[in-house]
Amino acid sequence: MPPETGQVLLVGAGPGAADLLTVRALRAIEGAGALLYDALVGEEIVALAPPGCLRIQAGKRAGRASMGQQTINRLMLRLARRGLTVVRLKGGDPSIFGRSGEEAAFLRRHGIEAQVVPGVTAACAAAAQFGFPLTHRGEARRLVLATVRTGDGEVTGGGWPALADPEATVALYMGRDCAGEAARRLIAEGRAPSTPAIAVENASRPQARLLSSRLDRLGAAVAHAGFTGPVLLVIGEAAARAAVGDARRTDGHPDRLERASA
Numbered sequence: 252m253p254p255e256t257g258q259v260l261l262v263g264a265g266p267g268a269a270d271l272l273t274v275r276a277l278r279a280i281e282g283a284g285a286l287l288y289d290a291l292v293g294e295e296i297v298a299l300a301p302p303g304c305l306r307i308q309a310g311k312r313a314g315r316a317s318m319g320q321q322t323i324n325r326l327m328l329r330l331a332r333r334g335l336t337v338v339r340l341k342g343g344d345p346s347i348f349g350r351s352g353e354e355a356a357f358l359r360r361h362g363i364e365a366q367v368v369p370g371v372t373a374a375c376a377a378a379a380q381f382g383f384p385l386t387h388r389g390e391a392r393r394l395v396l397a398t399v400r401t402g403d404g405e406v407t408g409g410g411w412p413a414l415a416d417p418e419a420t421v422a423l424y425m426g427r428d429c430a431g432e433a434a435r436r437l438i439a440e441g442r443a444p445s446t447p448a449i450a451v452e453n454a455s456r457p458q459a460r461l462l463s464s465r466l467d468r469l470g471a472a473v474a475h476a477g478f479t480g481p482v483l484l485v486i487g488e489a490a491a492r493a494a495v496g497d498a499r500r501t502d503g504h505p506d507r508l509e510r511a512s513a
């Protein structure tokens with residue numbers, strides 16, 4: 252008799268720290284027959300899978316070879332058809348730049364309903380760790396989660412006016428290597444050059460770093476910082492409240508790069 256079809260769970264692993272997993276995500280990982288995990292998911296979280304669980308690194312770090320999306324899709328399908336509970340584990344929240352829509356649609360076309368388990372996205376983790384709000388009464392009435400990269404990795408030509416609203420906090424994902432270009436485009440659309448702008452590397456992890464700057468200096472400051480981990484850019488008045496410990500950034504302060512306090 253062919254095995255009963257298994258199921259696929261698209262699970263958010265959160266930004267890195269294992270204690271930011273949701274209880275539902277933890278239960279999913281502990282019940283996995285196969286775990287397909289992205290490069291941003293740390294070993295501590297992968298280690299929560301049960302003995303005997305098939306663990307497969309499915310890649311996706313900028314600039315490094317990774318498993319193609321088609322291969323990942325087919326692999327999930329094959330494993331589910333073997334009757335396994337497949338956990339597709341992604342950094343942050345699967346529905347935010349996590350391709351959960353594409354993967355769920357592929358599985359549905361092949362007769363498998365995927366369930367999504369949400370996770371803490373990088374913007375929330377960065378805000379919590381460095382003590383700034385993403386919205387703030389009277390200053391930041393909107394939060395825009397955006398990427399300025401197209402599917403091919405190029406900087407997008409359109410959509411910039413939507414990010415230029417002075418009352419919006421803009422959280423830019425995958426923006427490390429195009430911070431200067433993004434800042435230039437935002438200023439050209441009318442965002443003030445003095446707008447507070449920060450970069451957070453490795454949010455929620457012990458090695459997290461905060462770079463405090465302003466929009467017109469962001470590109471140079473990020474390039475100078477030599478970041479190697481995942482970096483989130485946050486632009487807007489609310490970002491002025493970001494700080495390590497008691498330190499507070501003041502307007503006109505030189506760019507500052509600090510490590511998270513323990």
Ligand SMILES: C[S@@+](CC[C@H](N)C(=O)[O-])C[C@H]1O[C@@H](n2cnc3c(N)ncnc32)[C@H](O)[C@@H]1O
Pocket residue numbers: 266267291341342343344345346347348349371372373374423424425426451452453454455456481482483484
């Ligand atoms: C493909 S997107 C995935 C986003 C993820 N689904 C989320 O909700 O956070 C990868 C980008 O997310 C951001 N990112 C993910 N984890 C991060 C972290 N711990 N610290 C800073 N940025 C992070 C970076 O901008 C990185 O380039």
